[in-house]
Amino acid sequence: MTLISIDGVSRRFGDVVALDSVSLEIRQGEFFALLGPSGCGKTTLLRILAGFEQPDGGEVLLEGEDLLKVPAHRRPVNLMFQSYALFPHMTVERNIAYGLEREKLAKKEIRERVAEVLETVGLAAHARRKPHQLSGGQRQRVALARAIVKRPRLLLLDEPLSALDKKVRAEMQLELKRLQHEVGITFVVVTHDQEEAMSLADRIAVMQGGKVEQVDAPVELYDRPRTPFVAGFIGANNIFTGKVTQEGLDVEGLGVLPAPKGVDGDSALLVVRPEKIRITEVAAKADVADEVAEKAPADAEVKEADAKTDAEPVAEEEPKSEATADTEPTGKEEDADKAETEAETEAEVKEEAADTADATTEAGAEVKQAEEGAEPKAEAEDAEPGVREIAVVAEADVEVKAKRKAKGKSKAKAEPEVREIAVVTEPVAEAEAKPESEEAAEAEAGDAADGEARATTDADATADADAEVAAEEKAADAEADTDTEAVSAAEVETDVVAKEGAAVEASADQGDDLRTAVKTAMTGEVNAEAMAEVVSRAVAGVVAKVVAEVVAEVVAVNEAKAKAKAEAEAVAKERSEAGTEIAAEAEVKAEAEVEAAPTSETVPETEPTSETEFETEPEVETEPGPLRGKVVDVSFYGGTSHIVLSVEGHEGHVLAAAQGSARVEPGTEVAIGWDAADAVLISA
Numbered sequence: 001m002t003l004i005s006i007d008g009v010s011r012r013f014g015d016v017v018a019l020d021s022v023s024l025e026i027r028q029g030e031f032f033a034l035l036g037p038s039g040c041g042k043t044t045l046l047r048i049l050a051g052f053e054q055p056d057g058g059e060v061l062l063e064g065e066d067l068l069k070v071p072a073h074r075r076p077v078n079l080m081f082q083s084y085a086l087f088p089h090m091t092v093e094r095n096i097a098y099g100l101e102r103e104k105l106a107k108k109e110i111r112e113r114v115a116e117v118l119e120t121v122g123l124a125a126h127a128r129r130k131p132h133q134l135s136g137g138q139r140q141r142v143a144l145a146r147a148i149v150k151r152p153r154l155l156l157l158d159e160p161l162s163a164l165d166k167k168v169r170a171e172m173q174l175e176l177k178r179l180q181h182e183v184g185i186t187f188v189v190v191t192h193d194q195e196e197a198m199s200l201a202d203r204i205a206v207m208q209g210g211k212v213e214q215v216d217a218p219v220e221l222y223d224r225p226r227t228p229f230v231a232g233f234i235g236a237n238n239i240f241t242g243k244v245t246q247e248g249l250d251v252e253g254l255g256v257l258p259a260p261k262g263v264d265g266d267s268a269l270l271v272v273r274p275e276k277i278r279i280t281e282v283a284a285k286a287d288v289a290d291e292v293a294e295k296a297p298a299d300a301e302v303k304e305a306d307a308k309t310d311a312e313p314v315a316e317e318e319p320k321s322e323a324t325a326d327t328e329p330t331g332k333e334e335d336a337d338k339a340e341t342e343a344e345t346e347a348e349v350k351e352e353a354a355d356t357a358d359a360t361t362e363a364g365a366e367v368k369q370a371e372e373g374a375e376p377k378a379e380a381e382d383a384e385p386g387v388r389e390i391a392v393v394a395e396a397d398v399e400v401k402a403k404r405k406a407k408g409k410s411k412a413k414a415e416p417e418v419r420e421i422a423v424v425t426e427p428v429a430e431a432e433a434k435p436e437s438e439e440a441a442e443a444e445a446g447d448a449a450d451g452e453a454r455a456t457t458d459a460d461a462t463a464d465a466d467a468e469v470a471a472e473e474k475a476a477d478a479e480a481d482t483d484t485e486a487v488s489a490a491e492v493e494t495d496v497v498a499k500e501g502a503a504v505e506a507s508a509d510q511g512d513d514l515r516t517a518v519k520t521a522m523t524g525e526v527n528a529e530a531m532a533e534v535v536s537r538a539v540a541g542v543v544a545k546v547v548a549e550v551v552a553e554v555v556a557v558n559e560a561k562a563k564a565k566a567e568a569e570a571v572a573k574e575r576s577e578a579g580t581e582i583a584a585e586a587e588v589k590a591e592a593e594v595e596a597a598p599t600s601e602t603v604p605e606t607e608p609t610s611e612t613e614f615e616t617e618p619e620v621e622t623e624p625g626p627l628r629g630k631v632v633d634v635s636f637y638g639g640t641s642h643i644v645l646s647v648e649g650h651e652g653h654v655l656a657a658a659q660g661s662a663r664v665e666p667g668t669e670v671a672i673g674w675d676a677a678d679a680v681l682i683s684a
């Protein structure tokens with residue numbers, strides 16, 4: 001139901017048009033915000049509603065009644081000033097009572113209403129204090145109490161939180177919302193702070209230059225801005241200007257970009273939110289590298305790519321600085337080097353992996369270290385490149401592409417190998433939801449991309465690696481939690497652990513002591529008394545069953561604990577390697593992304609295409625975007641990675657945002673894209 005109807009209201013101050021035919025409706029009981037930059041006319045509109053200003057034209061109705069004819073002091077409207085305007089010499093309760101006293105209400109009623117409102121704003125204990133004895137937030141509550149005690153139909157708040165520091169401000173935002181909900185009064189708040197408006201208001205009128213640009217709910221404003229101003233004002237946005245075509249928006253210098261349908265030939269703005277931007281590391285395929293190599297035989301990096309394609313080991317290559325920059329060699333450098341050398345032939349690796357399961361694990365760990373500290377091209381030349389090749393190809397080919405670009409080759413010729421960088425939650429959620437076996441299989445790909453499968457080329461060793469990676473993934477799911485929670489990440493194991501006490505203690509009436517005895521015996525501290533009990537009950541035939549049960553339980557618990565410990569250690573190791581805890585999460589996500597990338601096992605013999613990649617892993621998007629660019633900067637705050645990208649042919653930067661820590665370095669060449677459905681087209 002409409003409470004206030006504003007129709008064609010204008011106000012000029014000399015040459016300045018403060019309000020230019022403003023029309024909007026404010027509903028009964030809603031929290032409404034007037035949002036816009038300084039000087040857009042929001043305060044003028046508020047003052048007109050309060051009766052402190054008269055418009056030059058237009059009308060304002062309150063439930064159908066002409067409000068403009070009603071003098072300010074008779075309007076059922078209250079204005080809470082930015083400065084709160086409290087009387088410094090009066091106590092809190094007298095400040096609140098003041099308006100009611102002026103209305104000459106009965107003292108009893110005044111007392112009751114003041115007490116009620118003091119409770120509502122949580123200041124009953126401060127009733128006798130004076131304003132200077134209160135904090136900023138408390139003073140603001142007094143101002144609010146004073147405004148609502150008169151029970152206005154409409155409460156106007158001019159920048160109500162601007163005098164508060166950030167923390168109190170956040171608290172008061174919640175408080176204001178609660179209060180508005182509780183008292184049911186229609187609130188109209190004026191603010192230039194979009195975050196404040198978005199978090200407080202049910203609906204927002206975005207104003208600019210004395211006009212209302214758009215009135216909508218916060219989500220609508222964010223998702224579907226209807227004017228260029230709103231698109232630029234609310235949140236960060238990537239904006240491209242061009243001509244609408246059937247295929248998308250044709251932007252000069254950039255080509256046709258994915259866009260929703262529009263009117264052909266129209267000039268329009270394309271708006272894409274940073275979190276909708278998909279960036280994928282671009283790397284030309286080996287044959288492209290080959291082709292470049294042929295044309296530039298003197299280029300050492302291209303030669304390496306060539307060599308890799310031919311699968312001829314070039315084991316003596318020195319590590320390259322870019323390749324080693326990611327991870328500093330650890331104190332186990334020598335071991336790592338040794339392991340790397342050992343891992344260079346499949347036969348040696350097999351031998352090493354075949355020794356024992358422990359030896360395999362150790363070798364894997366060492367090799368992982370070796371690889372992290374090693375030059376990727378050496379990996380590529382490995383006789384058993386397996387799934388690792390993806391990461392290696394990607395890195396090598398970025399360099400190749402850079403060379404190719406330097407030679408002025410058309411980017412259209414590249415058939416990019418992609419590795420999605422900006423992590424999105426959906427694919428990860430899907431990956432997490434997968435059954436363990438599938439997860440383990442996929443983990444192999446991600447794992448191998450990290451080079452972990454290097455030393456495990458025989459079946460047993462690979463299975464070990466799979467299990468290890470699957471365990472890592474599960475443990476990493478519980479990453480920010482305590483060790484106990486890490487245990488709970490392994491569902492089955494958790495069950496067993498959780499049942500440890502309960503199962504042993506609660507299973508059989510007469511078996512309690514017996515179970516304790518057996519368990520105690522099994523854990524090494526033989527209790528003579530308990531064992532005597534065991535023996536005596538053997539006659540009753542209880543023992544065999546109980547012993548079997550307890551043995552199974554203890555074994556299961558021990559296994560679960562061992563596994564959980566290994567997982568926790570793996571996670572800790574991952575984290576320390578990645579540098580931050582958040583990075584660990586991103587790595588798991590990134591692995592899920594990498595799983596989608598084709599491997600030498602999954603990529604067919606014939607030239608792979610994006611389509612074949614989709615067929616392999618249809619649930620993860622790997623289509624590179626239409627734009628090519630470079631990562632300029634990556635910053636992490638608010639739980640999100642904010643990635644600044646330069647784009648070929650585009651003057652401004654493109655912003656991408658990814659939840660968690662994105663594993664992408666400045667300088668990385670990327671393809672940039674988005675889904676047409678995720679973008680908004682606005683007529684220019």
Ligand SMILES: Nc1ncnc2c1ncn2[C@@H]1O[C@H](COP(=O)(O)OP(=O)(O)OP(=O)(O)O)[C@@H](O)[C@H]1O
Binds near residue numbers: 017041045
């Ligand atoms: N009494 C006045 N005399 C002259 N110009 C005025 C007067 N009141 C407002 N203006 C002008 O009208 C325009 C709108 O002012 P208004 O205060 O409504 O904007 P605002 O959006 O509330 O800005 P802010 O957020 O800075 O308070 C401004 O250009 C302002 O300078």
